[in-house]
Amino acid sequence: MSELKEELKKQLIEQLNLEDFEVSDIDDNDLLFGDNGLALDSIDALEIIVLLEKEYGIKIADPKQGKDIMTSVQTLADYIESKR
Amino acid sequence: MKLYIKSSDCISAQATFESALPAELSLPENGGLTCLKPDYKKFISPKLLRRMSPIIRNGVTCSLSTLKQANIEVPDAIIVGTALGCLKDTASFLTQLIEENEELPNPTHFIQSTHNTIAGQLALLLKCTNYNFTFSQMHNSFECALLDAQLMLLDEQANNVLVGGVDELPEVSYELTKDLDCYKEATLGEGGSFFVLSTEESSVELKGVKIINSPDCNIEEELKHFNLSINDVDVVIGGDVAENDATYSAFQHKFEGKPYVWYKPFMGEFGTASSMALWIASKIIEEQTIPQCWLKSGMDFNNYNNVVIYNNVGGEQSLIVLSKN
Structure with a gap:
């Protein structure tokens, strides 16, 4: 699980061009969206959906689930694990 | 106006x-x-x-x-x-x-x-x-x-x-x-x-821009659109890409003895390179001097009223004229 979270952080930094971030700067429970975390936006949400499908073969079928799945690196990792 | x-x-x-x-x-x-x-x-x-x-x-x-x-x-x-x-x-x-x-x-x-x-x-x-x-x-x-x-x-x-x-x-x-x-x-x-x-007054006046849609450029005729003759021009900025750029040789010859500025060997050739020339021209008028490194020929004489920019890439030609206000 910790390997998966490490991998996810690397992928988020690369895919979302988070230029000023290192893997160690992102805590597992940091909020991905909103001003108190990484402050990602709706285009980033699209990028994460593409990342999940491309890298892990997972489609978010119900858009309502998206908000809960993409809360943090921890929730993303939990969702990926549950689908494996 | x-x-x-x-x-x-x-x-x-x-x-x-x-x-x-x-x-x-x-x-x-x-x-x-x-x-x-x-x-x-x-x-x-x-x-x-x-x-x-x-x-x-x-x-x-x-x-x-x-x-x-x-x-x-x-x-x-x-x-x-x-x-x-x-x-x-x-x-x-x-x-x-x-x-x-x-x-x-x-x-x-x-x-x-x-x-x-x-x-x-x-x-x-x-x-x-x-x-x-x-x-x-x-x-x-x-x-x-x-x-x-x-x-x-x-x-x-x-x-x-x-x-x-x-x-x-x-x-x-x-x-x-x-x-x-x-x-x-x-x-x-x-x-x-x-x-x-x-429309608010400043030291640099844009006299105009002209896109030339013909294979040749009769510079004397084109300058008449800006109420200028060759003698009125103080500086010319050409789009020469190299020392012996044949595209500009006849044009440069018309302005013999006047300061001739080039920029593409230092800023590069690209589709909107002429915007660089306009920036250079406005600086020449503001500062009334041309650093030696920008001069392909001629001398800096510290008194510039009319600047002509000529660009020609594969026959796509344009003239932009600036004047000191």
Whole structure:
């Protein structure tokens, strides 16, 4: 699980061009969206959906689930694990 | 009605940003002339910056600096000329489509790949809902933008227009274009220059811009459109790409003895390179001096009233004339 979270952080930094971030700067429970975390936006949400499908073969079928799945690196990792 | 350049800035392969006309020039040993990177974070928040490719960063930063110098928060119009637009994002998007069999392209590259991304980003950043237009007419892209700005001001639809030209040279397009016949002798480059064109008086007057749609250029006749003769011209800025550029030899001969400025060997050849020439011309009029390194021939004589810019790339020709007010 910790390997998966490490991998996810690397992928988020690369895919979302988070230029000023290192893997160690992102805590597992940091909020991905909103001003108190990484402050990602709706285009980033699209990028994460593409990342999940491309890298892990997972489609978010119900858009309502998206908000809960993409809360943090921890929730993303939990969702990926549950689908494996 | 007279039109003036109220402020300007330029991002290029030389130290031109927030600067006077540099007195020293640097050249790469090989490859294209890519832009020196200013401190983008002074103008754009890191949150937005991370998603911007070089052309958007340069276009937006240069524009914001130009507006700041003119003390203008929201211009009456934003008009951008770009020959090839956001090439880096376009190349990334198309490469992904090919490599991934037209499945799951990343949205950012697609969203940012259109030519009007620079003008659009400026509108979003400035919350500017005024006229917003992007011209893409290859080597006359900047001239078309400038002509549109001029017409808007003369038609009293605006008082202050942000107008500029910008292009980028990512590695992928350098490799594809460096061997094309039309760029055979040229060093390819990239950059952006932006201007606030205004009806409010300043030291630099834009006499006009003319796109020449014929194979030849009779310079004496063309200058008559600006009520000038060859004798009235104090400085000429040519688009020569090399020492013996045959395209400009007859033109340069007409102005023998006058200071002849060239810039493409130091800033590079690209679709909107003539916007660099306009920035140089406005600096010459403001500063009334030309550093030796910019002179292809002639001497600096510290008294400049009329500056003529001539560009000709494969027959796409234009003239821009500036005067000291």
